[in-house]
Amino acid sequence: MSKLLNVASSPHMRHPDTTRGIMLDVVIALLPAAVFGCVIFGWRSAAVLAVTAASAVVFEYLWNLICKKPQTVGDLSALVTGVILGMNLPSTIPFWMAIIGSFIAIIIVKQFFGGLGHNFANPAMTARIALMVSFPAAMTKFVTPFAVDAISSATPLASLYGEATSTVSIKEAFFGLQGGCIGETSAFLLIIGGIYLVIRRIINPIIPVCFIGTVALATLFTGDNVLLAICSGGLMLGSIFMATDYTTSPTTNLGKIIFGVGCGLITFIIRQFASLPEGVSYSILLMNILVPYINRITEHKPFGYVKAKEGK
Amino acid sequence: MQKQEKILKPKGKALMGIFLPHTKNTAEFETVVMPPVAEVILPFSQHIGAPAKPVVEEGQQVFVGTLVAEAGGFVSAPVHSSVSGTVKKINPDSVVITSDGHMTPDESLKPFEVKTPADLAEAAGRCGLVGLGGAGFPTKVKLSIKEGTVIDTLVVNAAECEPYITSDYRECMENYDDVINGIYLIKEILNIEKAVICVESNKESAIQKLYEIATDTRDENDSVKLMRLPSKYPQGAEKVLIYSATGRKVPVGKLPSDVGCIVMNITSIATLYRFIKTGMPLVQKRITVDGTAVKEPKNVIVPIGTPIKDILDFVGVDEDYSEIIMGGPMMGVDIVSADVPLEKRNNAITVMLDAVPDVTTACIRCGRCANTCPMSLYPAKVDSAITFKQHDNLNSLNVNYCMECGCCSYVCPAKRPLTQTMRLAKAILRREK
Known part of the structure; x- marks a missing residue:
């Protein structure tokens, strides 16, 4: 009797990338911008990030425990959601609101729809929108960088579209010395994170490029400051880290182009014509809902496809 | 300069697929001939189609090349003795032959004269030749071209896109x-009209060598061309190869001959020629023995029917091996025991220390499977249709286009066994028909 052998269906080798590895890469890519946010907005931003990240993981853990499902916190997807949510909040937000945000993201948006890979909208972003609608004052209480006290300041975006006078230069906006949410201020560091993800082949650059490009082009036509428009608000964070979420973005390259351009157009329309100063979250949410349809119309035909015979 | 012009670039735009580690450790080693073993087992079914029927009796003396089982139908292939000795036992599915250690060839073997296309098909049939790339489709059937079908391109498959395997490469270097x-x-x-020899770009010495064919003096009309394919798996798959060589797409359910092509593996061609020249049928094979558990990987010429354990003993493997794959790691088939014999269609034995762990997460819908599938299918959607028992969807997901190359499983970060799911989906469709 010879020894027992492993018998499996082919292929017998696998690419080293894992779900956990991908999520870890996303966290690594987010870190520079997150750390920068903690530096300019003080210790409280670090606390907000810690609260959202920890509560997101805890909610995922509890959900699996209560529903008697296999534990999935190890795949780190809840951690990514928590960190992205924290980066989308102002540093002044009360902790209990941040925890509500995590609850909405993990339990309502993600787990109610079937967990990892089954949510129709980006959890962190939907949670941000829910908080925005519920607590508009707390969600827009931004702090001037390096301020000793919490002094609310108008974001450059509000000034760009004529609601206040601009005090931020393009250079400041690009490197992140401006008011805003914890992780969204530094376009420079977010782009570095994005380039890291593209090099690691985690994300495809089509969506961010189309998204940002569309906003830039549209702003060019209206004669506003293009660079300021793309470096301020949540555009970089949203386009690089939230619009590229696998589950809620189209599969094919053509689909990704449609998705990116659509996001850009809606962002521009909201910024330009609506009463809200920022439109990135809403644009991504609206396009998320269209993803199944985009996937359907851009579906590629198999190689050597022949149309099935009638009456078969 | 002229040299470069002779080497063609692929006609069809490179299909999707994946870049694999090549690990062609054995590429530059001379092939070793394995000494005859005590006993060989010759299965009747080493090919696609009907099993062969035994024509020998127990106790009968046989020589190398003696017919032991004749073709059991049109789509079938005969089996010849790979050693000289006596028939020990006739099982329902195989013949066991005890070797006398001399490897005496059968004296009745004579060169085979080929004048017409029918002769060529007959030669392939008598040779017992099957597709040596791994599929095991009887070559006689492939060469029996229907009256009126116009074949204008012979595609010679020397792509050898699986990791580890170098047996075709060594064939064209040595023979x-x-x-x-x-x-x-x-x-x-x-x-x-023309022949295109397709080689992957990672085999530079083979390209140099085969280049001589393309510039041979016999080739007056310059009709034999060499094509350098990108080193991208699965370049050697029939449909992918035809697309690269001619730019033609083989529709689903059709054969290469329907688009005017014949695809033949380079070792099959050499074996067929050897039969025509000497009359010696397919009785031995060059196989690559490699993998993480093999200390000194090498190419070995082995009589067909040699038990795998004898080959492993000859080459030397780490005792801690846990998986034996007949073929390469992408499309090879695991065997349950090292007692089974080597078959005609095998071109490699890959012995691995560690099997792939089966730890999966939920599909994260990254789309990598859909973006690497050479047939442009959506394996993740099939996976979901199977999970939720939506079997009606399987037809519209075109699962029957799948050639089971393994790219989807390979790239999946969630480590889902997508290729296995595709096989399951095909089986469900067959059952429900």
Whole structure:
């Protein structure tokens, strides 16, 4: 009797990338911008990030425990959601609101729809929108960088579209010395994170490029400051880290182009014509809902496809 | 300069697929001939189609090349003895032959004269030749071209896109004459306008060597071309290869001959030529023995029917091996025991220390499977249709286009066994029909 052998269906080798590895890469890519946010907005931003990240993981853990499902916190997807949510909040937000945000993201948006890979909208972003609608004052209480006290300041975006006078230069906006949410201020560091993800082949650059490009082009036509428009608000964070979420973005390259351009157009329309100063979250949410349809119309035909015979 | 012009670039735009580690450790080693073993087991079904029928009796004396089982139908292939000795036992599915250790060839074997296309198909049939790339489709059937079908291109498959395997590569380095003569013979007999030899770009010495074929003096009309394919898996798959070589797409359910092509593996061509020249049928094979558990990987010429354990003993493997794959790691089949014999269609034995762990997460819908599938399918959607028992959707997901190359499983970060799911989906469709 010879020894027992492993018998499996082919292929017998696998690419080293894992779900956990991908999520870890996303966290690594987010870190520079997150750390920068903690530096300019003080210790409280670090606390907000810690609260959202920890509560997101805890909610995922509890959900699996209560529903008697296999534990999935190890795949780190809840951690990514928590960190992205924290980066989308102002540093002044009360902790209990941040925890509500995590609850909405993990339990309502993600787990109610079937967990990892089954949510129709980006959890962190939907949670941000829910908080925005519920607590508009707390969600827009931004702090001037390096301020000793919490002094609310108008974001450059509000000034760009004529609601206040601009005090931020393009250079400041690009490197992140401006008011805003914890992780969204530094376009420079977010782009570095994005380039890291593209090099690691985690994300495809089509969506961010189309998204940002569309906003830039549209702003060019209206004669506003293009660079300021793309470096301020949540555009970089949203386009690089939230619009590229696998589950809620189209599969094919053509689909990704449609998705990116659509996001850009809606962002521009909201910024330009609506009463809200920022439109990135809403644009991504609206396009998320269209993803199944985009996937359907851009579906590629198999190689050597022949149309099935009638009456078969 | 002229040299570069002779080497073609792929006609069809490179299909999706994946870049794999090549690990062609054995590429530059001379092939070793394995000494005869005490006993060989010759299964009747080493090919696609009907099993062969035994024509020998227990106790009968046989020689190398003696017919032991004849073809059991049109789509079938005969089996010949790979050693000289006596028939020990006739099982329902195989013949066991005890070797006398002399490897005496059968004296009745004579060169086979080939004049017409029918002769060529007959030669392939008598040779017992099957597709040596791994599929095991009887070559006689492939060469029996229907009246009126116009074949204008002979595609010679020397792509060898699986990791580890180098047996075809060594064939064209060591038996170069058989390869070149075989290509010209087939081209002439079947009156095929042109031949394209497809090699992956990672085999530079083979490209140099085969380049001589393309510039051979016999080739007056410059009709034999060499094509350098990107080193991207699965370049050697039939449909992908035809697309690269000619730019033609084989529709689903159709054969290469429907688009005017014949695809032949380079070792099959050389083996066929050797049979025509000497009359010796397919009785031995060059196989690559490699993998993480093999200390000194090498190519070995082994009589067909040799038990795998004897081959592993000869080459030397780490005792802690946990998986034996017949073929390469992408499309090879695991065997349950090392007691089974080597078959005609095997071209490699890959012995692994560690099997792939089966830890999966939920699909994260990254789309990598859909973006690497050479057939442009959506394996993740099939996976979901199977999970939720939506079997009605399987037809519209075109699962029958799948050639089971393994790319989807390979790239999946969630480690889902997508290729296995595709096989399951095909089986469900067959059952529900």
